[in-house]
Amino acid sequence: MTGTPFDASAFLKAVTAKPGVYRMFDAEGQLLYVGKANNLKKRLASYFRKSGLSPKTAALVARIGHIDTTITANETEALLLEQSLIKVSRPPYNILLRDDKSYPYVYLSSEDAYPRLGLHRGPKKARGRYFGPYPSAGAIRESLGLLQKTFKVRQCEDSYFRNRLRPCLQYQIKRCKAPCVGFVSEEEYAEDVRHSVMFLEGRSSALTDELTRAMETAAQQLQFERAAELRDQIGQLRRVQDQQSMDTEHGNVDVVAAAVMPGGACVHVIMVRQGRVLGSRNHFPRVPIELTPGEVLAAFLPQYYLGGAERELPGEIIVNAVHDDLAVIADALAQARGFSVTFSHKVRGTRARWQGMAVTNAEQALASMLANRQNIQTRFEALQEALGLDEMPTRLECYDISHTSGESTVASCVVFGPEGPLKSDYRRYNIQDIAAGDDYAAMHQVLMRRFTRLREGEGKMPDILLVDGGKGQMKMAREVLQELAIHDLTLLGVAKGVTRKAGMETLYLNDPHNELVLPGHSPALHLIQHIRDEAHRFAITGHRQRRGKTRNTSTLEGIPGVGPKRRRELLKYFGGLQELTRASAAEIAKAPGISKKLAEQIYTALHSD
Structure with a gap:
């Protein structure tokens, strides 16, 4: 096998725990194996344990060059997609069915006094009913x-x-x-x-x-x-309950979704032929950071369908974002290929599920790519150059504050190293005895608590301290460091800037008056945005947990639009809160009086912790 060895540790850190399908490729890009899992992270982690693998599995793992994943709504959909991919690609490490005639059925011996259910293959000679294939x-x-x-x-x-x-x-x-x-x-x-x-x-x-x-x-x-x-x-x-969203009776469609994050973009393409999902693929075009998903699609679609490869053009292309150029692209495709195509954005039913699956996979693939250890190493080197440091930093700490109108204020501390997030070193701090909503006092308290312990020898001193906020938070951080006589620490303030858009942040290096400007495509800026967003997420999660304990109310009571009547109907429909918690957003939306938007809010509230 040639090329860089597969980094299983970095891959497993970024892979999702959602249900879906995974595809294993060798170093030359040849498909080796297709599998499905209810929890992709757990299933894929089982391949890389130190012992207990069968000889066949060990041989498969030794050939892995990279792994792609496709997220589905549930394990049933993953199973259907897995079988479609196996039938089309016939990977060498999969057990292959010969043809549709060998597909199994459920058999019911309906003429007996006490009928039996069983699995059936082959000719349907016995009297009874057959369900399938x-x-x-x-x-x-x-x-x-x-x-x-x-x-x-x-x-x-x-x-x-x-x-x-x-x-x-x-x-x-x-x-x-x-x-x-x-x-x-x-x-x-x-x-x-x-x-x-x-x-x-x-x-x-x-x-x-x-x-x-x-x-x-x-x-x-x-x-x-x-x-x-x-x-x-x-x-x-x-x-x-099977939602039957992976296969329908008809339809040739490509589903194209773009995701943009600080550091890159991903376009995920799902091919649907005769209503069956045949496969999907991720593309990572190099784009400026300030582009929107619609602008990425407008640049990607002509190259994808009008490039050197003669790709099959379906009658409909479903996109996750609109752009003024889509009409022009449709005309160009009709002229060049002699076949008209329709771009759809607002879709329903099965097509909406395909669209949502494409968006989810684009976002997950991009997050996985950005979390790659090699990319993070490059970003650390870029940060060293941007800040003019003599040595590459090995430990970054970022602090953020979260509260709701001053209620249940929580501060977060996240830590990054050249290998990525160091989650074992993450910390949360419950902020006490300050005026409600005083972010400056909250920042002063958390930094004082943290660095007092560091000065006393507890924990590791960071090379760079990042503070999420403007000049006020930056000034407060400087005061804490001066009060504790800590002088050899690089201080970096991260403000959102006037437009509050990614790529337009204002940075302050060691002094509120010393602004640092980095271009939107800078890997150093991407690293700063990554750790800032992670600190924000970690703080919000801690705040919600603390707020939930403080309010001491039912999980459903805090959801806007879910009053006593809807709570009763939901619990009756699902048979209790436990089953409601296990349901997906799509399954919640099937309950009487629950819209898709409200179902998403209920699902998010039930899983916010």
Whole structure:
């Protein structure tokens, strides 16, 4: 293998914990393996443990040159996308299905008195109903496992069923009602079969509505055990309900999303043909930092479709940002390729989910690229040159203040080194005994607490101290350092500037009157913005946690637009706060009276900690 060895440690620091698909490539860019995971970070970390890998997996890991990820809404979508990619690319380390004829089905022996559910491959000779096809046997086993836990329909073979004299283990662990020994009536069992069929037919919403009504009726009749059983069934269905957003019946679409952050831009392209996602790819064009996503797309699209490569042009291109040049680009594509194309921005349904997935992946890929250890090393070297330092700094500390109208003020301290964020050294400080909203006093208190301990020998002294704020915060920091007789520390103030846009920051070096101007494309400025944004995020998170403890209210009570009636409806729809917390924003939006925007607010509030 040639080229730079794959840096697994740096990659795992930046990879997301969301569900999705990962693709492993060798040093020459050849696809080796496609996999899916409910938690990408945990799954990918398992490949790089020190021991316990099978010989095949160890051989795969030894060939890895880089890894790409695609985030999905849930693991079911990841599974469908994984199978699409395997079928198209046929990676050498994947187990490949030969053709569609070998795809498995769920089989229901509907003519029996006590029908059974099972996995079926091959010709459909047996009498009964077949549901599918499914992309893999694993997908069927997930569905069968859910149905077994939820509705307790038997899955044993007929020969085993007919020869039972007493209930088997499945009955003991509450995954079967033991029809083999007559522990359940045919009528009750038929109802469980009917519910299973509703789920397999994709009528999950109607099924959960029916179960919810039955649960309320049981509760009103004081049948609390029955109500609890129905509540558990509703919870199981909510948890794994398939949203079916990766495949539709038709549509040839490219979904193009741009993300811009201090330090670079990423354009993520998803190809959809005949309604099936075939794959996606990240592109990292070199752009000035002040460009918007719309401007990046306007520069990228003509090069992508009119460049040297003869790319297939779909009838529709979905973008995440608009630009005045899109109409001109559409005309140019029609003239050059003889095929008209439509640019769409405001889309709904499945297309909106594709668009959101592209945006999420563009943002994640860009964040991963910017967090790369080699990039950070280059930025530290650029910072040394920009500040005129004799040696490259190895430890940067940045401080920020967060509060809501003076309530629950929290200060953050984040630390960066040449290897990236040093999260074990992050600290939060609860600010006490100051006037509400006095950021200067808060900055004075946190720096005094921090550097008093440093002067006494606790912790490590930073090479550069960054303060998020203008001249006032800078002056306060200087006073603390002078009071503690700390003179050999570089002090850097970071103010947002007049326009308050990224790339337009005003920097103060060691003195409020000594302004430092760095160009928007400077790697040193990108490093400063990175650590400043991280300090801001860390402070806000700590403030929200402290504010939540102070208010001591229900998680739902603090959400604008969620009053007592909506809280009751949400908890009834999901069967409790625990299931609501497990739901995605898209699943919350399906609840009665909940818009997509409100669902996003509820999801954010429930996961803000």
